[in-house]
Amino acid sequence: MALPPPGAGALFQLLRDGRARTRAEIMEETGLARTTVVVRLAGLADLGLIAPAGIAASSGGRPPTRFVFDPRSRVVGGIDLGATHGVMGLTDLNGAVIARRRHALDIASGPEPVLALALDALHELLDETGYTRASLLGIGVGVPGPVEHSTGRPIRPPIMPGWDGFDVPAAVRRRFDVDVLVDNDVNVLALGERATMWPEVDDLLFIKVSTGIGAGIIAGGALQRGARGSAGDLGHVQVPHGRGEDDLEATASAPALALTVSAATGDAVDAARVAERVRTGDPAAIDAARDAGRAIGEVTAICVSMLNPSIVVIGGQLGVQVQEIIAGVREVVYRRSIPLATQHLTIVPAQGGPDAGLRGAALMVTEERLSANAIDGMLAANTGPVEATIARGSTGASR
Template structure:
């Protein structure tokens, strides 16, 4: 649950106000939270237009606008055109009233962004970082870097609505703790939210990295697509599942773990999860690196594969295309099961372009039912490298700006 800063002093975070406020003033429906949702499209509105849109009385609308302005979510946006007499005032969502930190951690990289409440990045930093260095080192770097980016954006940590973070492994979304992550030694059960909250003083939401990437892609590139699979192809392979316009995590948060589905007809290549023939072991970045090394290529990581493909290396192109076919073999079953309207492919290996995409399309369209592929589009990510940080920020904004939490904010403001 979230509460915005209302009467916080310069050194008092909104989270402190939340804890104290909930003890004194239990949240109650105010109606302001529901009305605020109308403003999230960014369009200014007048009191009269809201009366017509909601069917509420003019006095009720005016009171709710005043309450939303009081907590900083709405701001005057000038005057509308007049048909005679004094022009009416307009009001609009003010996404600058708070900031969010979005964090995207991969196996070998880290990207952090400071965004506004519309999840629009204000500043972004991308650096190499090994998740295998362990939680103390990695989370320490995240906290230090986030604080620096917030300061560089001219804001303070007390302006933080929250921190969203994507991790490259299974996560219990309700606790924010990694659960037996194969490529994250030393992370199992780590209380990530507590560690970052202690350093930055804001609520922390944690999810699998592919889930947050799928959120970022959906919100920024194709919000009109209700049924979507986002497939990340990098060191590991995973998918985020958007169905009926919502992220679906499954019963234990393991939905979309494509990397550990057995590839039909694949060799019994050992996978770090303990099984053999898994998609990640057959077609992931490390598998392609090893295959190219066996052919004498000088490659050390997934980015090197992309560089070779772009330079026209035939062996690298063939290896990536075959990886696409293997991914397509697993995705074909997903298409028949879930019937998505779009499959979006992101991650480092997506930078190899049509070699990967052609392999995926070849098998998916060949093996899936015609009805399921009749309108199916398989495309590269439009959000690109920023999908993860935008999605991580969206985790926070969706909860912070929800009707219930806006009502909580307004209630505390009115009762304090």
């Protein structure tokens, strides 16, 4: 049986590349009839997702109009929460940051005050940029702990007292009646890092080394969360050649390094000062960082052999600031992983900057809300049943 022609949502995916096209060019690329193209473009224009983009050269008669995706027609809210600070902002539909705020916070103070602070910032940014609440496509939230992505609820997060099982989407929707998606901070960082620095890479492993240790896995171009959202929990993996029964977080996280350096020097070293001790040449801190890098490398080597990524990105407070960490990872991964997996493997520090988590949280929303099925759903809600069926395709197969 022949497949039905693509619906309006599928046609929109074609236009998301940003290239302006005439109706005739769309007909040629999709095989759709002119009337069908006209109706589906009209539906997308009603949603504000496309706009005229000038006229093309005429081959006789009235010059044809070009149509293009308008990424500034709507905005997405992104909230990237850490243990001690949060970044809140608005992006366009391509993930470009329009405005942002950074606030100090204490994630341990609980969900109500932290989310109130974040949502107040989003409200202020909407006012400042001239966008209305109706322009908000959705809100993405990243939190520093395990999340059941299907419900948006943190599950027993170690550094987030009061957040266990808390319905984050419901709390956000009390202020903004939009779709809300929640994930752990490492996953949103992986999305943001890839979009910023490696958009053509389909297989990327992002490892965050900070207060905790975790990984975001992008395979085949899609973020892999696992059955319940716990994929990438490297911190609780036992180090293969480590000391005793210690897991990676107990061996190589910032608090673990602080304990090691404190024991070696007799100083009371705070976890937030470990990177500074390394940079200033403290021998105990340098040795501890090298050992931590090798321990992370042991676990990363297993991941590389199993997942075969093209890029391994080391991020987080220690991953970016301490060269000894990434040097240790490279040393072990290239020695222990199979040659086929490492032949074209690149291991680099994170380069997405402070907006990576914000962009990742927002991109999590656009990936879902701008999918073909979601666009067809928006059209169904925006039009009557007859018009929606025409825009989707008479069989409704695009849904």
